[in-house]
Amino acid sequence: MAYGVSLVSTRYLKRFFKPKSIAVFGASEKENSMGGVVLHNLIEGGYEGKLIAVNKRGYDKVHGITCYSHLSKLPEMPDLAIVCSPPEGVADLVRRLGISGVKAAMILTGGLSRSRNRVGKTVRDEIMELAKPYGIRILGPDCMGMLVSSNHMNASFSHLNIRKGKVSYVGQSGLLGTAMIDWANGQEIGFSHFLTLGEGVDIDLPSIIDYYAQDPYTQSILIQLDHLVGSSRNLLSSLRSASRNKLVLVLKSNMIFDEDKVHQPALGIKDEDLVYDAALRRAGVVRVKTVDQLYNALETLSRMKPMRGERLALVCNGMGPNALATDQLLRKGGELSQLCDETVTALKEVLPDHWNLKNPIDMHADATPERFAQVTKLLTKDPNVDAVLVIHAPTRMAPGAETAKQVIEVARNTPRNILTCWMGRSTAIESRNYINAAGLPTFITPEEAVDAFMHMVEFRRNQEVMRQTPAPFIDPNVQNHIQAKNLVANALAEGRDYLTHSEATDLLDQYDIPVSHSEYADDVEGVVELAKKMGGTVAVKVMHTENVYPFNYDNRQSPRWKDLALDLFSPEEVRQAATKLSFRVQERFPEGPKGFCVQQMKRGYQSLQINMGITRDPVFGPLLLFGKGGYSVDVLADRQVMLPPLNLSLARRLISTSHMFDVLKESSVQLERDLEQLSDLLIKLSQMVVELPNLKGLEINPLLVNRRGVLAVDVAVSLGEPSVLAISPYPEYLSEHISLRKSGRKAIVRAIRGEDEPSHLAFYNTLSAESIRLRYFYSRGIPTHQELANWTQIDYDREMAFIVTAPKQNEPGWETLGVVRAVTDADNVRAEFSVVIRDDLQGEGLGAVLMQKVIDYCKERGTLMLMGSTLTSNKSMQGLAQKLGFKNHYNMEEDVVEMEMMLNEPTEDWQRSRLKG
Template sequence: MGRLAELFRPETVGVIGATDREGAVGRAIVENLRDDFAGEIVPVNPKRDEVLGLECYEDVESAPSIDLAVVVVPPPIVLDSVRELGKAGTKNVVVITAGFSETGGEGAERERKLRELAEEYDLNVVGPNSLGVMSTPVGMNATFGPENAEEGSISFMSQSGAFITAVLDWANEQGIGFRDVVSLGNKSVLDETDFVDEWGEDPDTDVVIGYLEDIDDGREFVETAREVTEDTPIVLVKSGRTDAGAQAASSHTGAIAGSERAYEAGLEQAGVIRAESVQELFDSARALSGLPEPESDGVAIVTNAGGPGVLTTDAVGDSTLQMADFTDETIERLNEAMPDEANVYNPIDAIGDADVDRFAEALEIALADPNVGSAVVVSAPTAVLPYDELSEVVIEKSETHDKPVVTCLMGGDRARDAEDVLRESGIPNYFDPSRAVQGLDALARYRDVRQRAVDEPTEFDVDRERAREILERTKDRDDNRLGVESMELLEAYGIPTPTGEIVDDPDRAREVAESIEGDVVMKIVSPEISHKSDIGGVKVGVSDDEVYDAYEEIVTRARNYQPDATIVGVQVQEMVDLDAGTETIVGMNRDPQFGPLLLFGLGGIFVEILEDTSVRVAPIGEGEAREMIDEIQSAPLLRGARGREPADIDGIVETIQRLSQLVTDFPSILELDVNPLVAGPDGVQAIDLRLTVDTEEL
């Protein structure tokens, strides 16, 4: 394990504020610890000599050395207790006491000081406002909750203590065991990233699961989780998915809500499997903790009942999996082994009088098929099918073929004993076919996470200094928005733009126009005027002869429209034939948790009305940039649908990557929009640009 080894496997646990007063949290913790803890319990309370039969110490100094301290003293003396612990050399502290940042004002100040103390003494602090921690390998229940966890290989973190108490009793009933459990509380010091990191290093944690309402540092989490998910699956419920939920979460934890789209993109990039409900969380965790990895997406269904077989097939259709296409040999073998009335095509319907032997044969033949990656056994209860024997067969076949098999033995109570037998071998039984398939789906999704090649962002050769100069221009201005006058920024990062220049007199305008082949486009450049066309500030198809007058006209119109506007000049630009390409948009805005969030979509109605966009947290590599394009529904338009010439997709991919580099290099860029980026068959060109700069960050 990692640096939190002692937090979860302490030899001595101190309870600072231990008491035997009925109903007190300080008593509940000592009681819970006393139940099973393999190490020594050290109660500390100046007012007692003994707590629940254990020797109680006056203070930390006089107590034996403490590996992990659980602090339950009243809010005003928490800081003193923690300082004492720090001085005495304790490195792991769980602060149960509430009344910190969640109460605002004074509490927030107290939490700030707690963080300072943690830094001063190099402490691992859980909480404050935590239910506590559990560690089943050492029998430690250092929480004040009513339930203890059973032993298992799932490590579990929760930003809600109540969520832990709510699921533990149920989990015990279902035979779901845990390894480490932590109630994160206010996450003043240790947060989700620390625990993901820790459990990633624990060879005995098979799955990390969590209930989170926010993620403190999205980018750090993505980086860490990306590494961890190479070996250990992470399944999370991130609540506050919906607008209503996000609002509720923010009033619950005081978290600044990042956007759901950023979470969605960030967690996906991190390789996290996201669950939308408690049930889905545990259904996925059960599959991931006990079953082998499926080599392919083909699912075989073996059943004794047509209806449930069809329902299971629908569930496969809804998932990322497919119904396995049996080989001819499989069909032949099934035809020999099954009665005439059976259906030997997937789903295999061994029909109502199928006994255990027939199930065994069908499952054996199905799992031997190279196109089958996993299987679901679905059965309606019948007199000829003892579930306990069936479960033995399922276990044996799954192990022989090293392929994941899940079951859906229908019929309530009848299945209970068999369920226990299956669970011992890591095979989950689900009530509903759709949940069984969802379990298999989680396995396949995790396999894809493990197998994906996350390419490092390409480092393009760019002119960073020039970009910095351009951004710094905003310093001298009232306005922190930049427009077409900053097209050079794109040039500095190697993104093609039309030839052109911003000029501030009509003669120069004409010179520039003459240097450009064909007619030109002229646009007013003023930070205060954003809807340039609406005020007559744009002229298209201007010939060299007309340039002088056009300049005067555009400037006059702008002055009439807004007399106090700063007129930077007029842009004289090469005409780009918009019809020869497809208008796309590449944008970025900064998410409070995840940082720069890149967005891609087709221009106009596609973004504004159909909201057909894809997002990624920057920086991204080539693969992810390409995914952004593939993901939008209107992507076929770029690939040449309806008789269009295919657009230069590689050019778009490169532009997205270069912009990813730009916004990563300059945290001062708060928002950026290249709109449109015209993608023609022979290349792309950025026609217009808008960005907002944080002048403080420059």
């Protein structure tokens, strides 16, 4: 029993990108008329649909297009309304468009966020309220418009049209968009779609990314982002989905001029840049930080072939440029190719005797165009070379244009990527024009070329991390975690926004994190008695109203290291140190100390100090933190972060980005053991974030790493309002136990997770050819690792897959018996499902169990309709659907049976409109 699905979340955007008719409001032939420019661009671009001009002045025609004075006089309503009217009339026009049944409007009028109506509300907000009841979707205001090369549609005020290409662009800045079009035309680079969003009243960045991700004309996606509008969770969800199938680059600048949009960095983080880097990397995309990098990235997006690997060969007619490129490559973490012996032997035949016999290759200043071509060709045949960067410095022996032509010919006959760098200007421009026309990436400097190559490498690495099969899932200690929840709940009930030191250490203990034993005293004499009891050297920490909170050690007014006394041996040393600590606290806090913590000293054994913990960002929510430990301010210099939830692969990557990773590699006695234990701790912290939403901050500092393993010496925990993760965590609460109908075999119905990839492949391999045809509507082969990762590592915000899993009957481990999927549109109006059961388990009732599970899930999350389509020959699916309450009907155009079930009644007019559309 099986059938397939298709995503419906962005269908409404076809009215914007593929309209059959367009009306331009505010169009005139006056100089500097935005509406006139847009209409002229539509005509000049060759738009093949119907065009209508609207202007209250009642012109007969505008640029040869019939003009009407009012919306009510139009012979028919357009698919798309483009609004270029003065600000004061825009809100009322949107209302009238909605009443008239227009479903899509693009507002190019600017300044609506600053313009206010009679009651003081911004025109932007007024538009949002007026549009929603009528189901009219709004793009803008203050956008530059959109350009779609496949539809010959230039619905923008851009001074140039776009060339046809495979890159889709979406940005927030209109003027940066027009500059990008100008540059791309000069470089002979094209786009499939080009759009700026402006203020984003309704249609937001995630919606556009989702549309581009499904568009067959789009190979790569380029995003320009000033600041985050709306939900960070929605943005990351769309980016993660898009980057699984297409290359995605994001230009995010650091400068914000609107003080209302300034992103305050999270506690314990030095700046927001670190957080955006972590968020975008977690989404599997590549970030660029300057316009130059964006331009260079566009070169690679448009012209590079699929990446074979990361090993780069460098070749130039001089060592100076080679040195610049090599230095940049190694600084960026790139890899130089190690030439195989056969290649070195072959190169000896075409290079001077004194060549360097290795990569990078110096062809020397007497290199001719023929030598450039011969060397490049040999490198493309080396199995250790994944890409070649050809650098040309102008000489009389190697004329730029002739050399370019010969390298182009080599590039046309190899599947490997060849990047080029023709240095200079006066004689290099003609050469670069030849290379541009040939569709090869070319750059002015060696560093730019390497940066562009590393953008592709970074994307490849991000994808590998995203698709790594996580380690087998180990069920947590549920009982201990319940105690941890109670511990937090009790503190909140007492009105505290922190845990005491003893509570914080208890919290770590509940999650099986090794923590140093602590004893507590109320006064100095109590400290002395505890020190005598412990014996040996001790450490004493005085506690007060500030150091119960994490990340306060960088406070210069109250540095945390003033609260500690270390390496105390004799009772006299202990009494003197504790007394001094007490006086210091009384000087700063009138209420005096809140007690003392006494520990045996744990220094020694070649210990390394590490800082790890949890903090909370105002935009992206909870973050996990890792870096150098200790109480000095300079720990901020090694602060690396990652968004939870984490698996083993992500935890290892977080550690590897820190400077402490290099220290560990040099100093650790058992590196793999230490990395495994540190990764395990990060995963446990990630688990805390998911299970304890009131956990605002947690800092383990220092965490000691030595021959004995890892040990948390000090910890502080703060509490706050419940948080929302930017990346949806695993929904453990949806799991339930069942028994199969005939055999009585025990099984579990639960959400799928990445760790299920091996068993999911085994499940797929049990399916008959007929079951596969019914599920996918065609015959197909064994799925690749990439496909399996996409099926198992899902985003629980936008889709759900429930599996029935049971212990294997004749060997250890678990096996998958069946799966149901539901993909929900962006507005939670419709969800589409698919279901497939193992062939040998038909009749066990699993189809009904999984279908009821997905029905209940979608109904609970407020989805209005559950729907899908199946082949007419799939009578068992049709029968099950009817039995469960679906309404089935035949779709003659698609030759499928469609099944629909209303789960919740719409409460808004826009919902009713979407259900009809």
